[in-house]
Every structure is written in structure tokens, then in C-alpha cells.
Amino acid sequence: MTAETILQMSDIVKTFPGVRALDGVDLDVRKGEVHCLLGQNGAGKSTLIKVLSGAHQPDSGTITWQGERVRLNTPMAAMNQGIATIYQELDLVDGLSVAENIYLGHELAAAGFSRHGDTERAAGRLLERLGHPEISPQQEVGKLPAAGQQIVSMARALSHDVQLIVMDEPSAVLDQEEVGRLFSVIRDLTADDIAVIYISHRLEEIREIGDRVTVLKDGRTVATGLSAPDTPTSELIREMTGRDVEYAFPERGMTAEDAPVVLDVAGLSSPGDFTDVDLRVRRGEIVGLAGLVGSGRSEILETIYGARKAGSGSVTVDGRRIRPGSVAAAVNAGVGLCPEERKTQGLLLDEAIYRNVSLATLGRFARGGFLRRGDERAQAEQHVRALDVRPADVERTAGTLSGGNQQKIVLARWLLRECRVLLLDEPTRGVDVGARSELYALVRRLADEGVAVVLVSSEIPEVLGLADRVLVLSEGHVVHEGQADDIDEHQVLDLVMEGSAA
Numbered sequence: 492m493t494a495e496t497i498l499q500m501s502d503i504v505k506t507f508p509g510v511r512a513l514d515g516v517d518l519d520v521r522k523g524e525v526h527c528l529l530g531q532n533g534a535g536k537s538t539l540i541k542v543l544s545g546a547h548q549p550d551s552g553t554i555t556w557q558g559e560r561v562r563l564n565t566p567m568a569a570m571n572q573g574i575a576t577i578y579q580e581l582d583l584v585d586g587l588s589v590a591e592n593i594y595l596g597h598e599l600a601a602a603g604f605s606r607h608g609d610t611e612r613a614a615g616r617l618l619e620r621l622g623h624p625e626i627s628p629q630q631e632v633g634k635l636p637a638a639g640q641q642i643v644s645m646a647r648a649l650s651h652d653v654q655l656i657v658m659d660e661p662s663a664v665l666d667q668e669e670v671g672r673l674f675s676v677i678r679d680l681t682a683d684d685i686a687v688i689y690i691s692h693r694l695e696e697i698r699e700i701g702d703r704v705t706v707l708k709d710g711r712t713v714a715t716g717l718s719a720p721d722t723p724t725s726e727l728i729r730e731m732t733g734r735d736v737e738y739a740f741p742e743r744g745m746t747a748e749d750a751p752v753v754l755d756v757a758g759l760s761s762p763g764d765f766t767d768v769d770l771r772v773r774r775g776e777i778v779g780l781a782g783l784v785g786s787g788r789s790e791i792l793e794t795i796y797g798a799r800k801a802g803s804g805s806v807t808v809d810g811r812r813i814r815p816g817s818v819a820a821a822v823n824a825g826v827g828l829c830p831e832e833r834k835t836q837g838l839l840l841d842e843a844i845y846r847n848v849s850l851a852t853l854g855r856f857a858r859g860g861f862l863r864r865g866d867e868r869a870q871a872e873q874h875v876r877a878l879d880v881r882p883a884d885v886e887r888t889a890g891t892l893s894g895g896n897q898q899k900i901v902l903a904r905w906l907l908r909e910c911r912v913l914l915l916d917e918p919t920r921g922v923d924v925g926a927r928s929e930l931y932a933l934v935r936r937l938a939d940e941g942v943a944v945v946l947v948s949s950e951i952p953e954v955l956g957l958a959d960r961v962l963v964l965s966e967g968h969v970v971h972e973g974q975a976d977d978i979d980e981h982q983v984l985d986l987v988m989e990g991s992a993a
Contacts, residue, residue, distance in 0.1 A: 503552035530707035573654035585633025759804030779958030827905030840890030845871035895926025
């Protein structure tokens with residue numbers, strides 16, 4: 492270890508039944524640096540940070556922290572050493588306030604009593620440090636949007652005396668302005684000699700915020716110490732995948748002007764979320780919704796799907812109007828939703844793959860009050876293999892799959908249901924570059940087979956590259972509609988900013 496090295500993980504091995512998740516991983520982190528950890532889904536990144544955070548115990552290998560060999564037996568042991576982890580799947584308690592979540596487990600107290608006023612003031616200072624003074628410490632955290640909850644999770648980490656913060660996909664639910672604030676906070680942290688391990692699939696972020704890069708592949712360290720600003724993107728991709736990956740979207744299909752309208756949304760409004768949205772999607776067409784986090788994109792999809800009840804307007808599929816606020820009515824009409832938070836909203840992580848695939852179609856396999864499990868497995872396996880889910884063992888639990896393969900499981904569910912309208916909310920969130928290209932090709936294939944697709948993504952190039960038409964949203968209003976290839980990213984952002992100002 493050098494004098495400035497704060498963490499060294501050497502030859503870390505971790506196995507699970509049938510899987511060698513880490514096979515001798517090495518990682519060293521210096522004081523005050525942003526060390527980026529890259530790798531495809533399934534490369535071992537999540538397992539490695541769980542070893543570092545005390546959530547998993549390694550089978551072998553050593554962890555040296557500030558020059559001393561340590562055992563991190565529990566998450567509290569890691570926190571006591573000054574190591575904080577912000578997971579992609581946030582571990583907040585919905586029923587508690589923002590301040591209570593930030594100081595959960597180390598409440599400010601005197602004489603055995605919690606000092607609520609001091610706790611709320613301290614939480615407010617942390618939120619202000621993070622550039623979000625508008626988040627009230629008294630607000631119930633479960634009522635915050637995903638981006639707000641991410642900020643609260645960061646504040647919780649900063650509430651401890653930390654020397655190293657692990658950030659797992661921290662920008663996945665943030666818009667560009669919020670990412671800029673995040674990077675400003677990270678720079679403030681590193682200026683105070685706090686180290687950051689930064690995990691992201693957005694390679695452009697690595698170049699902007701990172702100092703050095705370590706790449707994992709198949710549970711092994713394949714490259715380390717790479718310069719984040721100077722290493723070409725093509726080299727990073729080659730290290731991650733073992734091959735060159737083209738950042739190319741599939742060729743757009745030709746949607747006939749007289750193709751039947753499958754989804755017709757007219758005057759749809761939800762007070763406080765969006766107003767007077769008109770949206771028509773023809774058979775075989777992909778329509779993208781572009782805009783910042785909080786512009787109403789996800790809320791529109793959830794309302795079409797019946798998970799929210801609209802204040803006014805109508806949703807029609809194949810000429811038949813859907814009863815508002817009814818998921819069952821939407822699914823019966825042929826509407827499927829792949830939600831933004833697939834792990835908490837789209838999957839039963841502890842259930843087998845085949846059961847996750849068949850969830851929307853269980854009635855098909857029921858006879859006399861009993862499920863015909865053989866048919867259920869066979870049908871699920873057919874779609875799992877068609878989508879190239881890896882591994883293709885439908886008996887495995889969904890939680891053991893990588894992000895890209897979990898997304899395929901949700902898609903397989905709606906393929907089995909033979910849906911007519913597919914709503915995709917952040918379909919590539921947390922998905923590596925290799926799996927992204929597969930998902931892009933899959934979505935285009937579904938459209939070519941006649942499915943009407945509505946796509947939401949925080950990555951504007953993704954919306955413009957994959958969609959045929961695009962609607963630009965600003966603060967719940969549609970400010971532009973047109974062909975996706977007639978507008979670029981800068982024009983979208985200009986429209987969003989102009990709409991917000993208006």
C-alpha cells in the first residue's frame with residue numbers, strides 16, 4: 492500500500508451455490524479520489540461492494556483499511572470504520588420522515604430521549620449541502636419521488652463520519668441538473684480527502700467525474716488503475732465485454748400512415764402530475780416521452796396502465812375505452828407495463844423465473860383450482876429462450892439474475908400475455924452496454940411484430956435513437972411532438988427549459 496491508499500482489497504473470493512461471484516478480485520482506493528468500478532451486469536460489482544459494506548463475508552482474501560487488516564462482519568462494522576454504501580435499490584423506511592431516515596440507528600439524543608428539533612435541523616443542513624434545501628426534513632420519505640429518495644440516502648451516508656462512500660448507480664434516477672449537483676457534492680467530498688467508489692453504466696459520467704477505473708469481468712479484475720479522463724470509451728467497453736460494442740440503435744421500421752391506432756390517449760390529466768396529454772400510437776410504432784425527472788413521464792404511463800386514476804380524459808385501446816384506475820381493465824385490454832423500479836414494482840425476486848413470467852397469465856394454467864405447473868414452466872421457458880435470458884434455467888429465482896436479464900423477464904411476461912401495448916419506463920436503467928444493445932434490438936423487433944410501444948427514458952439520446960416519434964414534456968405539459976429524427980438532444984433540452992420558464 493502507498494501512503495495515500497486508504498483501502499486495499501486483495502484476492503477476494505466469494506461463492507454462492509453454483510456460482511463463483513468473485514474469483515480473486517483486487518481493488519485499491521486512494522484518499523480523496525473518485526475510483527470508478529465498471530463491469531457488465533453479473534461481473535461481480537454488487538457482490539464486491541456488499542463484501543466491502545459488511546453485508547457479505549468473503550470466502551478468502553484480505554481487506555486492508557487505512558493500513559490495517561480488518562474484518563467487516565456486519566454493515567455496522569463497516570460504518571464504524573467510516574465506510575458508507577448507497578445502494579442502487581435504496582434501503583429507506585417509507586413510513587418515517589426524511590430526518591428520521593437520515594439519522595436512523597444513530598439518532599441525536601439526550602438523557603435517553605430523541606432531540607427531534609436538533610435532528611431536523613441537522614438533516615436540513617445535510618440536504619442543503621446536497622443542493623436540495625426544498626426537501627423538508629419533516630416530509631414522509633415514501634412520498635418523495637425516486638430522485639428525492641436518492642438524495643435522502645446520500646444525506647444518510649454523510650450523517651456519519653465517513654472516509655469512503657460507495658455510490659452504486661447514484662445518477663440512475665437523476666436528471667441532468669441533479670447529476671451536476673451530485674458531481675459538485677462529490678468534488679467537495681474529495682476535496683476533504685473523502686474517497687468515493689463510483690459505479691455507473693453511463694460511461695460519459697466516468698470520464699467527467701472519475702480519477703481512476705477498475706474493470707471487473709466474470710468475477711475477476713481485468714484492468715485497474717486506468718485513467719478515467721484519458722482512457723478511450725472503446726477501450727473501456729472492450730475490457731468490460733471482451734469485444735467491441737457498437738453504440739448503434741436498430742434501424743427504424745416504416746410505420747404506415749394508415750396503420751391502425753392501437754393506443755389513443757385523449758385529454759388525459761392528473762392534478763399535480765400532468766395536464767391535457769394527447770397521445771396516439773399506431774400498430775408497430777415506438778413513441779418516446781422525453782423530459783426531465785418530474786416532468787410527468789412515469790405518471791402518464793402509470794395512468795394509462797390504471798395504476799393511477801386520471802382526473803379527466805380517456806384511454807382507448809383498439810377502439811375500446813378502458814375503465815380509469817383499473818390495472819385489471821388495462822391488462823385485459825392488452826396493455827403491459829415494465830416499471831421504472833423493476834425490482835420493487837415488476838418482479839418477485841424470491842420467486843422462480845417461470846412464476847415471474849406467468850404472473851399476468853396465471854388463469855391460463857389453472858384447472859379446477861390448481862395450477863398446471865408443467866404447462867406454466869414450458870410456456871415460460873419458451874419465451875425465456877426466445878429472449879436469450881441467461882442463465883435460461885426457469886427454476887432459478889429472479890433475484891439472482893443481472894439487471895439486463897431481469898428486464899427480459901418482465902418483457903417475457905407481456906410476450907406470454909400477447910399484449911398489444913407495451914409501456915417501457917426506463918427499460919435500460921442499470922443495464923450494461925452489451926445488454927442495452929440486445930434490449931434495443933428486442934424492443935424494435937416487438938414493434939416490427941405489431942406491438943405499439945411507449946418509451947420513457949432519462950437518457951434523451953436513447954429516446955431519440957429508439958423511438959419513431961417523440962413527445963417532449965415540461966412540468967406536466969406536452970411542449971413538442973414530432974418525428975424523433977427531426978430533433979436533437981440540445982433542441983429537446985431547450986424546449987424543456989423554455990417550457991419550464993413559461
